[in-house]
Amino acid sequence: MGLTPYLAFAKKSFLSKSAYRLDHWMGILNTMIRLFIFVEIYKSLYGTREAVDGITMTMVTTNFILSLCLESFFAVDDFYLSSRINNGSIATEMLLPVSFHGRMLATNLGTAVFKLIFHFIPALLLAIFFIGMEAPAGAGNFVLFILSAILGYGVLWSISFMFQMLSFWLINVWAIMTIKNVFINVLSGSMIPLWFMPKWMSGVINFTPFASIYFSPVQIYLGNIGAAEIGMCFVKQIVWILVLMIIGKLLWIKGQKKMVVQGG
Amino acid sequence: MKNDVIKLSATYTKMIFRSWFQYKVDAILRSLAVFMREATSIIVIYFTLTKFDSINGWNIYEMLLLFSLVYMTYGILIIFFTGLRDFGHTVRDGSFDRYILRPRGLLFQLIFANADWFAAVGHGGLGILLFVISAAKLGVVWTPLRVLYYVFAIIGGVLIQGAIFLFLATLNIYLLETNMLKEVFYWNMRKFSGYPMSIFHKAIQFVMTFIVPFAFVNYFPAQFILRKDDMAAYSEIFMYIAPFVGIVLYMLAYLFWRFSIKYYKSSGN
Numbered sequence: 001m002g003l004t005p006y007l008a009f010a011k012k013s014f015l016s017k018s019a020y021r022l023d024h025w026m027g028i029l030n031t032m033i034r035l036f037i038f039v040e041i042y043k044s045l046y047g048t049r050e051a052v053d054g055i056t057m058t059m060v061t062t063n064f065i066l067s068l069c070l071e072s073f074f075a076v077d078d079f080y081l082s083s084r085i086n087n088g089s090i091a092t093e094m095l096l097p098v099s100f101h102g103r104m105l106a107t108n109l110g111t112a113v114f115k116l117i118f119h120f121i122p123a124l125l126l127a128i129f130f131i132g133m134e135a136p137a138g139a140g141n142f143v144l145f146i147l148s149a150i151l152g153y154g155v156l157w158s159i160s161f162m163f164q165m166l167s168f169w170l171i172n173v174w175a176i177m178t179i180k181n182v183f184i185n186v187l188s189g190s191m192i193p194l195w196f197m198p199k200w201m202s203g204v205i206n207f208t209p210f211a212s213i214y215f216s217p218v219q220i221y222l223g224n225i226g227a228a229e230i231g232m233c234f235v236k237q238i239v240w241i242l243v244l245m246i247i248g249k250l251l252w253i254k255g256q257k258k259m260v261v262q263g264g
Numbered sequence: 265m266k267n268d269v270i271k272l273s274a275t276y277t278k279m280i281f282r283s284w285f286q287y288k289v290d291a292i293l294r295s296l297a298v299f300m301r302e303a304t305s306i307i308v309i310y311f312t313l314t315k316f317d318s319i320n321g322w323n324i325y326e327m328l329l330l331f332s333l334v335y336m337t338y339g340i341l342i343i344f345f346t347g348l349r350d351f352g353h354t355v356r357d358g359s360f361d362r363y364i365l366r367p368r369g370l371l372f373q374l375i376f377a378n379a380d381w382f383a384a385v386g387h388g389g390l391g392i393l394l395f396v397i398s399a400a401k402l403g404v405v406w407t408p409l410r411v412l413y414y415v416f417a418i419i420g421g422v423l424i425q426g427a428i429f430l431f432l433a434t435l436n437i438y439l440l441e442t443n444m445l446k447e448v449f450y451w452n453m454r455k456f457s458g459y460p461m462s463i464f465h466k467a468i469q470f471v472m473t474f475i476v477p478f479a480f481v482n483y484f485p486a487q488f489i490l491r492k493d494d495m496a497a498y499s500e501i502f503m504y505i506a507p508f509v510g511i512v513l514y515m516l517a518y519l520f521w522r523f524s525i526k527y528y529k530s531s532g533n
Contacts, residue, residue, distance in 0.1 A: 022439070022444065023444045026445060026447065026448055027444060029448055030447055030448045030452065033452050034452060036465065037456045037459075037464065037468070040463055040465055040468070041459060044320050044463035045316045052315070170289075170290070171287050171290055172287070172290050174294070174297070175290065175293035175296065175297035176293065176297075178297035179296070179297050179301075181301075182297075182300045182301055182303075186304060192311055192312055196311070196312065196315040197311060198315075
């Protein structure tokens with residue numbers, strides 16, 4: 001059996017994404033508008049200054065382009081589990097001879113691949129053409145950037161995975177997911193580049209998984225950090241994925257026992 | 265009939281509160297989540313201005329005044345217009361058909377059956393808090409004219425956004441999926457209307473003034489007391505007509521709704 005059913009799930013979600021064309025084009029436009037606006041804000045903040053704390057305007061631009069483009073393809077469905085608990089279909093899905101979590105990941109990956117091709121790449125090209133950004137610091141940096149971005153997606157996915165397991169205990173996980181996303185938005189560097197965070201805040205962020213999502217890949221791309229620090233970034237990403245997934249799995253085992261299916 | 269309208273809207277409101285209090289923990293968590301989500305922009309601007317002091321001459325308190333008008337108007341907006349904001353969903357799952365069968369105006373049902381009071385408190389509370397703090401820190405002197413201006417500016421701001429919702433809701437009759445349009449033309453504009461419009465590209469300023477006129481929700485009303493240098497780029501008239509733009513816009517959107525509702529076809533089965 002192997003991977004075949006999961007490929008089918010991924011393909012299905014890939015194809016269902018392509019059904020909403022208008023939505024899709026609007027999504028790209030949306031990313032572009034947000035990018036333009038962030039860049040305008042920072043242009044105004046920089047004024048005539050070349051650099052602030054050694055960070056140039058193009059580095060800021062590059063940070064926003066990479067973070068927002070990555071954000072556009074890092075597909076996570078925060079309500080995958082809760083929607084299945086609420087409508088009762090979880091009961092039949094758990095009887096299927098495929099792993100529930102495998103299916104969940106495959107579905108998200110199918111969407112992610114679709115968005116990588118049809119959202120990330122066009123948005124990135126448009127951004128390079130209309131706004132312009134720095135080239136990667138080197139070929140090695142570029143390869144490591146891609147690896148680190150994939151792990152960044154892993155971290156984002158694992159955070160969602162862990163929080164989704166709370167669906168077993170909460171009637172509605174919307175509030176928890178919203179609060180989770182507030183932390184991701186503020187602390188991951190996609191709304192304010194982490195270089196400009198106050199010192200004490202950077203200290204706090206160091207102990208959270210959030211900088212591992214977008215900011216580590218960006219730092220590697222720009223060549224802002226040395227080999228030792230790059231290694232540290234990878235270790236952090238892997239450790240966070242493991243920790244979050246293990247907590248998630250433990251919650252899953254506990255939750256299954258007390259699952260209450262409403263209707264179905 | 266008049267009496268009936270009041271009674272019916274009271275019943276709807278009572279029903280909404282009852283369903284909210286069914287799940288108390290959820291209701292509290294929800295309000296907290298809304299509050300935190302909305303405070304995100306404030307946190308971001310706070311950290312940014314800790315580093316950079318001011319943006320195009322606007323300091324943190326002047327920025328908070330801009331934000332406060334967005335939140336206050338939205339707080340009132342979702343009491344009346346939540347049904348229109350989520351109209352796409354109502355159409356897609358077919359429950360709009362039920363509304364049609366009932367012996368009351370469609371717009372009336374959409375407005376009163378969906379008021380989101382908890383979020384209204386979250387948004388409105390944050391808005392009032394920011395408004396009071398920034399006005400005090402900026403030493404605003406409240407003349408009767410200014411008070412009157414702000415009362416009308418806030419009502420106008422609610423109507424501008426209500427008109428946008430109504431317009432997008434009407435589009436649902438023609439297109440089944442308009443969420444992304446809303447994301448682009450409403451939510452993005454709203455997110456960035458917290459910044460002084462003058463820092464943006466001319467094209468965006470044009471959109472914010474003439475197409476999705478968010479500038480009349482907060483930028484021009486804020487200029488009415490702040491009179492920052494960047495106002496020189498715009499006609500003074502914008503400041504004075506700000507309270508009235510909403511009325512005109514809402515009337516236009518309403519005519520579009522009346523015209524289009526005749527063409528509604530159900531997507532349900």
